[in-house]
Amino acid sequence: MQNRGMKKWRPFATMPEQYIGLQEIINKQAEVPQPFLTEDQMEKMNFTLIEALHTNKQVYLxxxxxxxxxxxxxxxxxxxxxxxxxxxxxxxxxxxxxxxLSELIDVHFT
Structure with a gap:
């Protein structure tokens, strides 16, 4: 008895458009809406950015x-x-x- 290996799956690789379409659908389902930030949150992030700039500290963005x-x-x-x-x-x-800056959600020091 001989193992067929990957030959068995070759017929399914004939439609790459299907895989591209399925990947697009999966990516769309994984999308999240952009969160809305309050003025207080934006001000706090701005101060953290400026402090990180002047002290050269590492931050999580x-x-x-x-x-x-x-x-x-x-x-x-x-x-x-x-x-x-x-x-x-x-x-x-x-x-x-x-x-x-409008793309930024959160900034904090490590």
């Missing part, structure tokens, strides 16, 4: 992007409250990331 909440660790390099953006350096890849 939670932000909203493409229907997902993403948390990263990094260092704040630049904050522009009037321009609604900030720049942080990612701890893992040490890359500079520009982001809008």
């Amino acid at each position: 939670t932000y909203y992007k493409n229907g997902q909440r993403i948390t990263e660790t990094g260092f704040i390099q630049f904050v522009d409250s009037l321009g609604n953006l900030f720049v942080f350096i990612d701890e893992v890849f040490e890359l500079k990331n520009k982001m809008r």
